[in-house]
Amino acid sequence: MTESRAMPKAERLYESCDYYDAESLLTDAERHVLGRLRAFLDERARPVLAEYWERGEFPPDLGPALIDLDLMEPAELTVDGPARGIYHAFRTFELARTDASLATYYTAQAGLFRTAVSVGASDEQKAEWMPRIIDFSLRGVFCLTEPEHGSDIAGGLATTARRDGDEWVLDGTKRWIGGASEADVLAVFARDVDDGNVKSFLVDRHAPGVTLEKIGGKTALRMMQNFDIGLDGVRVSEAERLHAVESFRAVAAMLRAMRSDVAWIATGIQAGAFEAARRYVAGRQQFGKPLASFQLVQEKLARMLGNVTSSLSMVVRLTEQQAAGVYRDQDSSLAKMQCCRAMRETVALAREVAGGNGITLAADVGRFHADAEAVYSYEGTHEINSLIVGRSITGTGAFV
Template identity: 40%
Template sequence: MANNESDILEFIKNFDSEKLKSITKHIDLGDVLKSLSNMNKAQLLNLKRALEAGSEEYDPPEIKSDFYQLYDQLSEEERALQQRVRQFMEDEVRPIANEYWLKGEFPHHLIPKMAELDICGLPLKGYGSMDHSYLMEGIISLEMSRVDASISTFFGVQSGLVMGSIYFCGSEEQKQKWLPKLRTMELIGAFGLTEPKVGSSVAGGLTTKAKKEDDHWILNGQKKWIGNGTFSDITIIWAQDVDDGQVKGFIVENDTPGFRAEKQKDKMALRTVQNARLYLEDVKVPAEYKLENGNSFKDTAKVLKATRAGVAWQAVGCAQGAYEYAVDYTHKREQFGKTIGSFQLIQDLLVEMLSDLTAMQTMAFRLSQLQDEGKMTDEQASLAKVSCTTHTRSVVEKAREILGGNGILLKYNVARFVADAEAIYTYEGTKQVNSLIVGRALTGKSAFV
């Protein structure tokens, strides 16, 4: 279907000369004219539109992480707090996250700045707390993990495990003495439950022992994987009473004679978190430092139940951070002459990631609402921990796949999320143990050995 020369000349004349010059560097103009001569006017017009559209600067859409607009349910005050934490993480943590993760060191200079946010112990009523909800504490965990899960873990230990132990198991005098200083981070805490030979089976007995003598207790044993343990001021130590066999909680000041912390090295996840192996050799603890209402593993479980929802939120944040990096990468990385976000297989991976992320967000959101209503059960908390941490592994795996070889380079950030997801998957109860808690609720039968 031949066309006259005027149509071809009109096409060339109207097409940007600089773009045409660029094209002729790579192809033979004679061949182009020959092909053009076989096109009709409509075909020439369509070609011109396609070329001009392809030459326009690409303006990628906003990355939509809250796809179901869950944050719309928050009040203005809550949104402001969320944005304040996000700004802190963007300004103070993101620029140094990879550096400290690689060094395996903690950025202590951030503690006073974090203290200014006044976010520790939000849902613990009284004692100087801002009196917010478990939902807000969860969203704060998400915002932290979205940038650096190590910082979120530090916060979770301080605000959840340590303050929670004193809040749920301490006397009123103990709460008044310790919680305000922990809230302002004047004191930093650690939580000592896991042991070298006792992880999932803590309910069955601890090797760390406590013996009452006159007006004090004597503690002996070891603890392992204790976050903040190398630099904390106090540590909540859970030990088995040699007289009645029950697990009891103690507030131990880290400068107490016989107490020693040794940094655990060579971790491949949460490297910024300073995990310690603790050694307690005839550590003398005043009787008033024993948690008044921490007298059995059931009391310990109250703390773990409350913080398990926070771990689910950490998993959500870890997945969201990896997802956002992956989406951003698809806007910038070019292969075969176009950004990889234009390929079907990449888009399919992104949709799978967003599907997992949205399911995790809605589950964690509803779990925290139940927690604020006083309705959250052990099995609900455990199901969220199982589901969210499992989906997080899937999301970070796909993010790493999208980045190809760059996915294993720290500078592209996703590798850090891939590694950190493994730690979140395991701590605060393994996937298997939490599954059995849910299974027990479903069947009425305990599968624990």
């Protein structure tokens, strides 16, 4: 009989939601860093999440404390080079199983902005900027979506860039930019009025002509602060243009890399919702018995676990492919589409087994249920990702 690779029970981080032990792919050092993150989230984040979610504010002390944990490229993991992709993926998973806003907040820097520079910058620019991105001394956000252009951004991007000597002049508006108020620079994508191609620029958030307006009235990701950004005659030097971005192809390369992060967030949300539901039904009595003892409740828990397990298996394999240098649009789109579809069912079942209490923040499933709707739509809607996969299947594009 083959000896099991499963870790001893006391050492497992994800035993309750990781039945096939994907965690075994992590090294002891990686697990140690994730355990350090787990302790921080349990001690510092969980006690304040409900309060700040209801207030629609991000806890002011959590951001700096999260940065101080040295999670981007932890020193203990980078003796022989950058941290492995599977570590970065489980870091996102750990954040999301606690709260979707926390995961979105951190990946705005560690995923979106870092990818924009790693894909779009020249070697000289990377040498200057990447160390500062990793230690958060240069903070940035990814500014692609516009008020009138989301799914059709490839052809519809309306923000313009006009060359004027050694500078560029930007005009336009961006929307849904998370964390913009805390950024040093905005990675703005604009269409060159001369050649019609998309280019990207690192814009000083405080530059003349830049305005930020917080988006209010949200019913999901309430802690995450999203903004409309106005650009009115904003001047940017040629040195601040991402020199490897000469068309939308570079943006597409960024998106295919970043969608894997969103698939991991969707999987983490499922794990968090499942664990919250499991805790609730174990402690709730009805008809003189724990809810966990009812057949229909157990069936729903089993479906939730099935969704978590299948999603985790998919994103682990996607991460392994990307670690081997295989980046395909259809792979990241399939994972984003499928994991988010499973996420929607999982959080609905979690809310369902908690009954009326499921819509309260106290039961700890309500946040996951509401926040899942935002994750379902960002980084490519279900429909757009399904068409990317469909094009791969049939060889025929069905975009309008």
